[in-house]
Amino acid sequence: AQKITQTQPGMFVQEKEAVTLDCTYDTSDPSYGLFWYKQPSSGEMIFLIYQGSYDQQNATEGRYSLNFQKARKSANLVISASQLGDSAMYFCAMREGLEANNLFFGTGTRLTVIP
Amino acid sequence: DSGVTQTPKHLITATGQRVTLRCSPRSGDLSVYWYQQSLDQGLQFLIQYYNGEERAKGNILERFSAQQFPDLHSELNLSSLELGDSALYFCASSGDSGGGETQYFGPGTRLLVL
Numbered sequence: 009a010q011k012i013t014q015t016q017p018g019m020f021v022q023e024k025e026a027v028t029l030d031c032t033y034d035t036s037d038p039s040y041g042l043f044w045y046k047q048p049s050s051g052e053m054i055f056l057i058y059q060g061s062y063d064q065q066n067a068t069e070g071r072y073s074l075n076f077q078k079a080r081k082s083a084n085l086v087i088s089a090s091q092l093g094d095s096a097m098y099f100c101a102m103r104e105g106l107e108a109n110n111l112f113f114g115t116g117t118r119l120t121v122i123p
Numbered sequence: 124d125s126g127v128t129q130t131p132k133h134l135i136t137a138t139g140q141r142v143t144l145r146c147s148p149r150s151g152d153l154s155v156y157w158y159q160q161s162l163d164q165g166l167q168f169l170i171q172y173y174n175g176e177e178r179a180k181g182n183i184l185e186r187f188s189a190q191q192f193p194d195l196h197s198e199l200n201l202s203s204l205e206l207g208d209s210a211l212y213f214c215a216s217s218g219d220s221g222g223g224e225t226q227y228f229g230p231g232t233r234l235l236v237l
Binding site for chain 1: 211213225233
């Protein structure tokens with residue numbers, strides 16, 4: 009089974025609107041971390057936000073927030089007040105366990121912001 | 124800017140050749156991770172070094188090898204290159220040996236094997 013599933017290959021959002029990018033994960037380890045990265049057309053991977061499995065509150069970083077629903081094993085990224093510069097690929101990733109070293113990535117969602 | 128640097132940005136080479144990709148981690152980070160991003164495999168973890176020692180191995184081919192030097196920069200060596208090795212290779216760094224801090228990615232090296 010895939011450890012990270014992103015079911016939306018592409019999404020469109022109107023400028024200044026909010027958008028939710030879906031991510032579900034699969035792990036039996038009680039300790040894990042969830043990450044979102046942004047990859048613009050230039051190619052670099054930009055860290056956006058992190059949620060630990062034991063965090064009580066949803067993570068927020070500026071216009072980014074993570075809707076963490078542990079029972080449903082989902083970690084959706086919410087981008088508020090979308091900007092043209094938000095157009096990019098977005099990847100959800102998971103690190104499993106306390107001693108884990110690597111990230112498992114989803115297949116990504118391409119977000120296009122429409123003016 | 125993540126603080127992680129990678130050289131070169133682009134590399135074009137022929138099948139059967141050998142190349143070396145270089146990565147300098149963020150100041151103070153001891154761990155370096157290598158990832159491969161290809162169209163068919165997506166983003167895959169290759170290998171991690173922590174303070175000069177190999178720490179974890181992922182889907183790294185035997186034709187590939189890496190090392191981390193005393194100044195903490197790392198090199199990924201790809202040999203006997205095949206067309207399928209064409210990909211974007213990322214280096215990432217973190218301050219710990221694993222399980223703790225966020226990994227910050229470099230800009231990547233885009234490898235094209237002809």
